[in-house]
Amino acid sequence: MALDAKRLKSIIGGSAGNLVEWYDWYAYSSLSLVFAATFFPKGDLTAQLLGTAAVFAVGFLMRPIGAYVMGRYADTHGRKAGLALSVGLMCAGSLMIAFVPGYDTIGVAAPAILLIARMIQGLSVGGEYGASATYLSEMATRDRRGFWSSFQYVTLIGGQLTALAVAAILQATLSKTQMADWGWRIAFIIGAVLALVVYVLRRRLAETEAFGKLDANRPKSGLMALWKAHPREFILVAVISAGGSCAFYAYTTYMKTFLTNTSGFAVQTGTFIMTAALVVYMLAQPLFGLLADRLGRKPMLLLFGFGGMIVSVPVFSILAATRDPVIAFAIILVPLMLLSAYTSISALVKAELFPAHIRALGVALPYAIGNAAFGGTAEYVALWFKQGGIESGFYWYVTAIIGAATIAFLMLPETKRTSLIEED
Structure with missing residues (x-):
C-alpha cells in the first residue's frame, strides 16, 4: 500500500x-x-x-x-x-x-x-x-x-x-x-x-x-491490567530491552569514554571517531528496517543477539590495544551494524505484541524498566570493573546480558505475521 x-x-x-x-x-x-x-x-x-x-x-x-x-x-x-x-x-x-x-x-x-x-x-x-x-x-x-x-x-x-x-x-x-x-x-x-x-x-x-x-467501553490501561493480560509479553519486552539498551550504551555512550580511558586516544580524537561512527549507525537504521520488512523481525533480532554475543569480547579487547583512529572506527562499526538489526525495529516489535487499548503502556513501561536497570547503569558497571582491575569482566557482562535477550528473541513470535496492529 x-x-x-x-x-x-x-x-x-x-x-x-x-x-x-x-x-x-x-x-x-x-x-x-x-x-x-x-x-x-x-x-x-x-x-x-x-x-x-x-x-x-x-x-x-x-x-x-x-x-x-x-x-x-x-x-x-x-x-x-x-x-x-x-x-x-x-x-x-x-x-x-x-x-x-x-x-x-x-x-x-x-x-x-x-x-x-x-x-x-x-x-x-x-x-x-x-x-x-x-x-x-x-x-x-x-x-x-x-x-x-x-x-x-x-x-x-x-x-x-x-x-x-x-x-x-x-x-x-x-x-x-x-x-x-x-x-x-x-x-x-x-x-x-x-x-x-x-x-x-x-x-x-x-x-x-x-x-x-477503539470502543469507548474498552478495558482501561494500567499496570495491573497490563500484567494480568500480558505477563509473558511484559517480561519478554523488559528482557530484550535490557539486552538492547545495555549494548546500545556500551557501544555508543561508554565507547567514547573507553577510547580515551582505555585505548589512550585524545579526547578530541575519541569524540571524532564516535561522531563518525554514530553518523554511519544512524544512516544504517532505515536499511535494516527494510530488511526486516522483507525477511521478518526475528531473523534481524537473532542477528543482533548471536552476533553481539560473538563480537563483544573481541571488539573491546582489540580496541583496548588499538592506537590507529581509522582502525578503531572500523572496529566500532562491527557491533554497531549488528546492533542496528535490533534498534531499527525494536520499538515496532514491542508495539506488535500488544492490543491497541494498552499498547503505549505495554511498549513504554517494560522498556523503561529494562533500560534503566541495564542501559543507564552500563557505564557505571564498566568503570566498576575497570577500577577493580578486571576490565574484561565488563566485556563478558555485556555478552551475558545480550545472551539473556537472545533467549527472549527465540521465545518471541514472528510479529510480522502475528502483529496486533491492524492494517488500516
Whole structure:
C-alpha cells in the first residue's frame, strides 16, 4: 500500500519531535562540564561534577515513572495527545534550565530547580518512547512498518549528534568565560524553542486509526491490567530491552569514554571517531528496517543477539590495544551494524505484541524498566570493573546480558505475521 501524504506528514511530525526530545536530553550531558560551577558551590570541581551527575541520574530514574504515566495517558487520551504532552514537558524543563539563576544568586535553590527541571525532562523522555513507537508503528502501512519505525532511532541518534554539534559550535565561537557565564544557556534556549515548534506541529497531527477505532467501553490501561493480560509479553519486552539498551550504551555512550580511558586516544580524537561512527549507525537504521520488512523481525533480532554475543569480547579487547583512529572506527562499526538489526525495529516489535487499548503502556513501561536497570547503569558497571582491575569482566557482562535477550528473541513470535496492529 502506498504511503499517502497524510501518513507521511504524521510520521515526519512524530519523528521530528523525537529528535528534539533527545537533543534536549543529551544537551545536558554534553554541557555539564561547562555549567557545573553555575549550580553548585565553587572551589571543588569534583563535587560540582558529582552534583551534575547525580541530577542526571535522577532524571534517568524518572523515566520508568514517565513511561507509566505517559503510557497510560496515550492509551486513554490518544497517541497525538501523548506526543504533544511529552514534548511540552521537555520544553518546560529546558526553559527552567536555561533561565534559572546560579548558586551565587539564589543559593541552594539553584540545584533544587535544576533537579526539578531534570525530573520533568526524565518524565518526558520516559513517555516519548512509548508514545512515538506506538504512533509511528500504527501510522505506517503493513509492508513498510520496519522501514518507517526505524526513524525513531534515526532521530534519537540525530538528537544526540545535534546536541554535540551545538555544543561544539558554541565552544568554538565563544570564549571559555562566556561559555561558563551564559553561553551554555543558548543550547537549552534552542531546545526549548524547537520543542515549542514541535508541540504546535504535534497538536495538528492526525490521530491513528487504530486508536480511533477503539470502543469507548474498552478495558482501561494500567499496570495491573497490563500484567494480568500480558505477563509473558511484559517480561519478554523488559528482557530484550535490557539486552538492547545495555549494548546500545556500551557501544555508543561508554565507547567514547573507553577510547580515551582505555585505548589512550585524545579526547578530541575519541569524540571524532564516535561522531563518525554514530553518523554511519544512524544512516544504517532505515536499511535494516527494510530488511526486516522483507525477511521478518526475528531473523534481524537473532542477528543482533548471536552476533553481539560473538563480537563483544573481541571488539573491546582489540580496541583496548588499538592506537590507529581509522582502525578503531572500523572496529566500532562491527557491533554497531549488528546492533542496528535490533534498534531499527525494536520499538515496532514491542508495539506488535500488544492490543491497541494498552499498547503505549505495554511498549513504554517494560522498556523503561529494562533500560534503566541495564542501559543507564552500563557505564557505571564498566568503570566498576575497570577500577577493580578486571576490565574484561565488563566485556563478558555485556555478552551475558545480550545472551539473556537472545533467549527472549527465540521465545518471541514472528510479529510480522502475528502483529496486533491492524492494517488500516
